[in-house]
Amino acid sequence: MAVTSRDVARVAGVSQPTVSRALRDDPRLSEQTKQRVREAAVLLGYVPSDAGRALSSGRTRRIGLLVTDLTNEFYHHIIAPVHHELAHHGYQLVLHTESDDNGDVVDRLLANGIDGVVLATTTVDSLAPLRLRDRGLPFVYLNRTNTQVDADSTVVSPAQGFADAARRVVDLGHVRVGAVLGPSNTSTGQSRELALRAAMADHGLALETRFVRRGPYETGVGDAAVTELLTLPEPPTLIFCGNDVVAYGALNAAARLGVRVPEDVSVVGFDDLPPAAWPILQLATIAYDLEGMAREAARLAVLRIDEPAKPLSHTTFDTTFVERRTLGEAPLH
Amino acid sequence: MAVTSRDVARVAGVSQPTVSRALRDDPRLSEQTKQRVREAAVLLGYVPSDAGRALSSGRTRRIGLLVTDLTNEFYHHIIAPVHHELAHHGYQLVLHTESDDNGDVVDRLLANGIDGVVLATTTVDSLAPLRLRDRGLPFVYLNRTNTQVDADSTVVSPAQGFADAARRVVDLGHVRVGAVLGPSNTSTGQSRELALRAAMADHGLALETRFVRRGPYETGVGDAAVTELLTLPEPPTLIFCGNDVVAYGALNAAARLGVRVPEDVSVVGFDDLPPAAWPILQLATIAYDLEGMAREAARLAVLRIDEPAKPLSHTTFDTTFVERRTLGEAPLH
Numbered sequence: 001m002a003v004t005s006r007d008v009a010r011v012a013g014v015s016q017p018t019v020s021r022a023l024r025d026d027p028r029l030s031e032q033t034k035q036r037v038r039e040a041a042v043l044l045g046y047v048p049s050d051a052g053r054a055l056s057s058g059r060t061r062r063i064g065l066l067v068t069d070l071t072n073e074f075y076h077h078i079i080a081p082v083h084h085e086l087a088h089h090g091y092q093l094v095l096h097t098e099s100d101d102n103g104d105v106v107d108r109l110l111a112n113g114i115d116g117v118v119l120a121t122t123t124v125d126s127l128a129p130l131r132l133r134d135r136g137l138p139f140v141y142l143n144r145t146n147t148q149v150d151a152d153s154t155v156v157s158p159a160q161g162f163a164d165a166a167r168r169v170v171d172l173g174h175v176r177v178g179a180v181l182g183p184s185n186t187s188t189g190q191s192r193e194l195a196l197r198a199a200m201a202d203h204g205l206a207l208e209t210r211f212v213r214r215g216p217y218e219t220g221v222g223d224a225a226v227t228e229l230l231t232l233p234e235p236p237t238l239i240f241c242g243n244d245v246v247a248y249g250a251l252n253a254a255a256r257l258g259v260r261v262p263e264d265v266s267v268v269g270f271d272d273l274p275p276a277a278w279p280i281l282q283l284a285t286i287a288y289d290l291e292g293m294a295r296e297a298a299r300l301a302v303l304r305i306d307e308p309a310k311p312l313s314h315t316t317f318d319t320t321f322v323e324r325r326t327l328g329e330a331p332l333h
Numbered sequence: 334m335a336v337t338s339r340d341v342a343r344v345a346g347v348s349q350p351t352v353s354r355a356l357r358d359d360p361r362l363s364e365q366t367k368q369r370v371r372e373a374a375v376l377l378g379y380v381p382s383d384a385g386r387a388l389s390s391g392r393t394r395r396i397g398l399l400v401t402d403l404t405n406e407f408y409h410h411i412i413a414p415v416h417h418e419l420a421h422h423g424y425q426l427v428l429h430t431e432s433d434d435n436g437d438v439v440d441r442l443l444a445n446g447i448d449g450v451v452l453a454t455t456t457v458d459s460l461a462p463l464r465l466r467d468r469g470l471p472f473v474y475l476n477r478t479n480t481q482v483d484a485d486s487t488v489v490s491p492a493q494g495f496a497d498a499a500r501r502v503v504d505l506g507h508v509r510v511g512a513v514l515g516p517s518n519t520s521t522g523q524s525r526e527l528a529l530r531a532a533m534a535d536h537g538l539a540l541e542t543r544f545v546r547r548g549p550y551e552t553g554v555g556d557a558a559v560t561e562l563l564t565l566p567e568p569p570t571l572i573f574c575g576n577d578v579v580a581y582g583a584l585n586a587a588a589r590l591g592v593r594v595p596e597d598v599s600v601v602g603f604d605d606l607p608p609a610a611w612p613i614l615q616l617a618t619i620a621y622d623l624e625g626m627a628r629e630a631a632r633l634a635v636l637r638i639d640e641p642a643k644p645l646s647h648t649t650f651d652t653t654f655v656e657r658r659t660l661g662e663a664p665l666h
Binding site for chain 2: 023038041062069070071073076079080083084087092093094095096097107111112219248251252253255256275278279281
């Protein structure tokens with residue numbers, strides 16, 4: 001016969017609701033009580049029924065994280081902090097990608113019995129936020145936002161980082177400056193382009209059309225775009241990349257073409273992912289607290305589930321410029 | 334009033350059980366029927382209740398993936414294929430790490446209402462497989478196995494890859510060969526060490542104790558160990574690394590010390606992760622079908638859930654040696 005929470009309550013000498021609260025690690029219970037309940041549960045071989053728990057509380061204690069593509073390195077670096085923060089609040093992380101092959105992503109999110117969503121991929125015109133709002137499923141924007149539906153969000157403000165970078169770039173004598181920008185239908189693509197152009201304009205520099213490429217934030221995109229830029233008759237001497245993952249592709253393109261970094265071309269990324277600091281890469285980049293931003297988005301999702309009516313929260317993370325080996329003086333020729 | 338599967342069945346002109354089967358993308362239904370049900374569900378705004386579904390079928394359609402640590406690059410490369418394969422079979426992926434801060438990992442796996450587990454982290458003596466078996470939760474070993482409990486598994490056979498690598502290493506004149514091996518209580522650490530020693534012995538070479546270090550498969554471990562090896566009075570001229578993530582650390586150590594790769598020291602990895610082929614890395618390594626292995630583990634988990642009594646399946650993936658820039662001739666001095 002299956003062991004029930006009633007059996008555990010009896011052995012632990014607590015009420016039945018206390019059993020489920022203890023096993024959820026409810027902070028309002030003492031460690032002593034939780035320990036007693038856990039020991040009784042282990043002793044009896046009790047396995048709480050997730051389905052039963054969901055029906056009684058209306059909660060599944062699961063939050064979905066929606067990313068564009070799990071093979072993209074950028075998302076690798078947000079999964080760990082989101083998972084860690086959710087685990088801290090007693091929530092599980094369920095992964096969703098835009099590219100799953102079974103149907104519409106919002107249908108899947110809704111069908112899967114989750115309490116909320118952290119949206120790490122959205123375009124300014126995508127319908128997912130509208131549909132999530134209409135169905136009443138709480139969600140938080142992580143990194144990218146959408147213009148049509150307001151919701152809790154954690155985003156990056158690129159202005160300060162680009163201002164500092166532009167100053168150094170001008171000091172080092174660069175004039176022919178190129179860029180591989182993110183997609184123009186993403187808030188990150190838009191805000192980084194605006195901030196970069198504004199920072200350069202402050203020094204009388206322009207981002208010329210012939211030196212600009214655009215595309216998804218992927219290593220292959222950076223590689224292809226920079227291969228084009230470096231084979232122009234008069235190539236740029238410095239290339240700003242939409243993010244570090246794109247910058248890895250830029251470095252690959254230069255290495256394949258035998259173009260030296262930074263002697264012949266400088267490369268600047270965005271995100272300061274952990275490998276950017278490695279001695280073998282030493283990528284100059286725009287930094288912010290990526291891990292903190294991801295954790296904050298997870299925390300906001302939990303808060304939103306607990307208090308659906310509370311005012312919206314918008315957290316902005318500031319940027320700084322990190323100078324490293326891939327930024328050098330403009331070549332003289 | 335909430336829309337039920339009965340409403341969807343009526344509109345789609347099918348039976349009620351057909352609705353849930355269609356929305357689970359059951360391959361036994363025709364595409365036409367599934368399409369009709371999906372359209373009716375969307376039309377009515379029907380959201381299947383996950384909890385109700387779990388109670389009626391006894392299944393949650395969720396599978397847990399247990400990894401050591403989500404910040405470790407190796408695991409980034411198995412999450413995508415496991416997720417993709419599970420999505421293909423209509424299962425969701427729930428991430429679990431050994432390092433979550435709320436209690437025993439097996440308790441968490443059991444408490445979370447999953448149908449099965451893909452175990453991507455286990456030591457030869459860990460208790461998790463025993464406890465999963467005793468509780469009757471299906472699981473599959475991915476990459477690492479455990480000696481105490483037999484279960485479906487997908488593993489790598491390192492012998493051929495090391496045999497080919499050793500032949501080239503000897504041809505290139507290396508005699509002082511070092512290694513940064515994985516933990517000796519993991520099946521991968523054990524099998525790779527045995528295969529490497531056997532391959533070298535075939536050419537009359539030994540792995541001397543002074544040139545061997547051991548530790549978790551982490552970039553920082555590779556960095557620290559190779560910093561030690563390269564500062565020995567008579568350092569090794571080639572270092573085999575437990576995996577590519579460790580090899581990244583080896584390359585970082587060499588770069589920091591100003592030791593040239595491959596002129597002064599050669600580095601060989603294991604796994605052939607996608608960055609190993611990048612022009613800026615060009616890491617010589619032992620390759621196998623990592624994505625295929627991860628997908629196969631996910632597939633075996635689904636099969637095991639469907640047929641608990643079927644015979645165990647053990648799939649072994651062969652290895653080859655991939656020669657790249659980080660392997661060169663032994664220096665003359």
